[in-house]
Structure formats: structure tokens, C-alpha cells
Amino acid sequence: MFSSIRSSSGPLREFLEFQQFGRKSELDEVLGVPRIANEFWTSKQRAAHSLHEVSYRACFKPQLPRFFIERFTNPGDWVFDPYMGRGTSLLEAAFLGRVPVGCDINPLSQALLAPRLAPPTMAEIEQRLSEVAWERKVELPEDLLVFYHPTTLQHLCGLRKHLQRGGLDHIDRWIQMVALTRLAGHSAGFFSVYTLPPNQAVSLESQRRINEKRKQVPPPRDVVQIILRKSRSLLLDLNNDERERLHAQAGQARLFTASSEQPLAIPSQKLALVVTSPPFLDVVDYALDNWLRCWFLGLNPGQVTPTVTRREGEWQNHITNVLCNCYRMLRPEGVVAFEVGEVRKASLELERLVVPAARTAGFEPMCVLINQQKFTKTANCWGVANGAKGTNTNRIVVLRRPG
Numbered sequence: 001m002f003s004s005i006r007s008s009s010g011p012l013r014e015f016l017e018f019q020q021f022g023r024k025s026e027l028d029e030v031l032g033v034p035r036i037a038n039e040f041w042t043s044k045q046r047a048a049h050s051l052h053e054v055s056y057r058a059c060f061k062p063q064l065p066r067f068f069i070e071r072f073t074n075p076g077d078w079v080f081d082p083y084m085g086r087g088t089s090l091l092e093a094a095f096l097g098r099v100p101v102g103c104d105i106n107p108l109s110q111a112l113l114a115p116r117l118a119p120p121t122m123a124e125i126e127q128r129l130s131e132v133a134w135e136r137k138v139e140l141p142e143d144l145l146v147f148y149h150p151t152t153l154q155h156l157c158g159l160r161k162h163l164q165r166g167g168l169d170h171i172d173r174w175i176q177m178v179a180l181t182r183l184a185g186h187s188a189g190f191f192s193v194y195t196l197p198p199n200q201a202v203s204l205e206s207q208r209r210i211n212e213k214r215k216q217v218p219p220p221r222d223v224v225q226i227i228l229r230k231s232r233s234l235l236l237d238l239n240n241d242e243r244e245r246l247h248a249q250a251g252q253a254r255l256f257t258a259s260s261e262q263p264l265a266i267p268s269q270k271l272a273l274v275v276t277s278p279p280f281l282d283v284v285d286y287a288l289d290n291w292l293r294c295w296f297l298g299l300n301p302g303q304v305t306p307t308v309t310r311r312e313g314e315w316q317n318h319i320t321n322v323l324c325n326c327y328r329m330l331r332p333e334g335v336v337a338f339e340v341g342e343v344r345k346a347s348l349e350l351e352r353l354v355v356p357a358a359r360t361a362g363f364e365p366m367c368v369l370i371n372q373q374k375f376t377k378t379a380n381c382w383g384v385a386n387g388a389k390g391t392n393t394n395r396i397v398v399l400r401r402p403g
């Protein structure tokens, strides 16, 4: 098998001969599919565009989707992410002039992505913030006083009410998105008293315990200034060309709030590339993590039911269904880059579940690409446990829809 791969042409050959840092690719195989490891891209902290800097559990670094978008698509092509999360793939696709198409079961996902596809100017944001009735009479949810000073909570509720009036434009949506990212965190850049990082809201009870342990009471925070500061930092890298390109893509974008197992209103054979990362079995509880953000959006977190299963068979069935949908929408020769992590202390390589699912859906698995970075602590890309929790390397199952 290895000699035929070495004499192949196209992307496989490119991956095998990849030499970014003078390091040769390593090769083995899984379920008859070549598995190729190298440092294909380097995801340095904060090295990507500032507009990506919105926290979300288990999001990937923008360098990952960019690697595949640049190789497998052209400007104007449609790029799909069936588990879009904060929208990393799709924002990167829009920056590169591709049409963003996405789906996530969590409504939060659209609220985080859509405003960043149509960013307003700082002047527009300032003007709109000056129009909010911050002191409006609203019933305060007293439970939330474990996170917020009473004045901060009043202002947050005033803003929430303002945003619930309907008919929001891109400026309101931007303010809503920024406020969502500032609700709770571990520094004075957030509305809350010290708590866990913003993408992992703790329960009220846990926050009470944190407050007791740290002997802290929520200090007043300036909601307007915090929103302006975060807006400035998100917009820091954005130039006029990029702004225009994003606005053009925003007009064409198709974003869905649904399970990706459902058929979506996307024409058959329209997509050039699917680049995505599913929930990894039971590693992250997205509903629990997002309850405070759901409150701000006026959503019931109980209605958000992400796929979180401990059973490998159920997970594999789910992936098969999603890949069947992707197959219908993808054009012949179109590619899927399906990122799976290492779970259960690296004892389960999820590509072993994805490859059979992909074959059932009609795809031809091209390879499993393993991106290893020098500074990651892992040295075990073939799955030898190292005792570390969570995902250490990026493992991407690359599939092709036959022509």
C-alpha cells in the first residue's frame, strides 16, 4: 500500500512531501487508509485575525479550516460546516471570498457568527449604545446577583430588553454578540465577578461557592465600556477590503439552527468543501456551558439538545447520517475535512469510527491527516496514552466524493 501512495499524485502526494519545517511526514495506516503526520499548519495563540477572538468550547484554530479551504476551493465556492460552533471555518471561508454555509443545533452559534460576517464601525456601535435605555424598569433575576453587582445586572437587563424588541439590525446583533462573550469570565474585562473562563459558565451553586472561597462580592462594571473595548479588539485587524469582502459574503451566507442529521435547504451538489469538527462523544457539555448565554438570548437551555452520547455506536450512527446529508450536497470530487480529537485519554481514535461511517455514506476516504505541533505536549500521534486529558493533536479524516 505504501509504495502506491508514494507514487500517487494530487493532495496525497503533497501531504507526503510536505516540508514546512524541513520535517518529513510520517506514514502509517488505519482501516486501509493512509495516515500522515506532520506539522501541516502552526496555530500560534492570537496569530489569526482578531475577528476570530470569541471564545467557544472546543473551537478550532482558524489555521485548520484555512489549510483545507485554500487547497480544495476557489473564490465563490460554497464551504459548509455542519457543526459550526462559533463559526471559525465559515468566518475564515468568508475572509477568503467563499460562501459560508453552516448549521449548528445551538442557536447561540448563529448569534456569535452572523454579526462578525457584517461588522459595523466603532462609530455605529457607540451611537447605538448611546440609544439604549439602560435604566429601564425590568424585573431583575435576583439569582444572577451571584455573578453581577446590582447596577451591572440592571444595565444588562436593560440591554437584554432592548435587544428583545425584534427587528434587530447588524449593529444590534454585533452588540448582542459582544455582550454574550463578556457575560462571565475571570478578569475585569467581563461583566461578572471572577468566575471560570467565559465559555464554561458555572452553575449558580458553584458560583456561590467560588464567591465564598475567594471572599468576593461582584464589583460594579461599566457595561458600555466593556462592550466598546471588546469591539475595538475584535475589529483591530479589520481593513476596508476585508470589511467589504465579509459584507458581500454575509449577503450570500446560509446559516441554519438545526440538527445536521436533518435535511437542509441547500441544493444538491452545490458544496465544494465541508470542513468541520463534531462533538467528541461526551467530552463537552455544550448545553451546560452555555446556560448563561442562553439566558441573555432569551432561550431555554433545556431546548438546546446537542449530540452528547457516551455510546460509540450511537455516535457513529449520528456521524453516518450527517455524512449522508453532506454527500447529497457536495459536488462530485468535493472534499470533506472531518476533524476528530483524541478522547478518553487517547485510548480511542475516533477516525476508526468515522472511516466506516464515511464508506457507508458513499465517500472514499483519502487519508487521515494528523497535525502535530512542536510545542504541544503530545508525542503520541498513533494513540499511545500519555495521561493527558482532552485533545492533543488535530486528526482530520479527509474524504472525497467520487466523481
Ligand SMILES: C[S@@+](CC[C@H](N)C(=O)[O-])C[C@H]1O[C@@H](n2cnc3c(N)ncnc32)[C@H](O)[C@@H]1O
Pocket: 056, 057, 058, 059, 060, 061, 082, 083, 084, 085, 086, 087, 088, 089, 103, 104, 105, 106, 109, 258, 259, 260, 261, 276, 277, 278, 279, 280, 286, 305, 306, 307, 308
Ligand atoms: C466541536 S464543536 C464545533 C466547534 C467549531 N469547529 C468552532 O470552531 O467553533 C461541536 C458543535 O456541534 C454542535 N452540535 C452538537 N450536536 C449537533 C447536531 N446534532 N447538529 C448540529 N450541531 C450539533 C454543538 O452545539 C457545537 O457547537
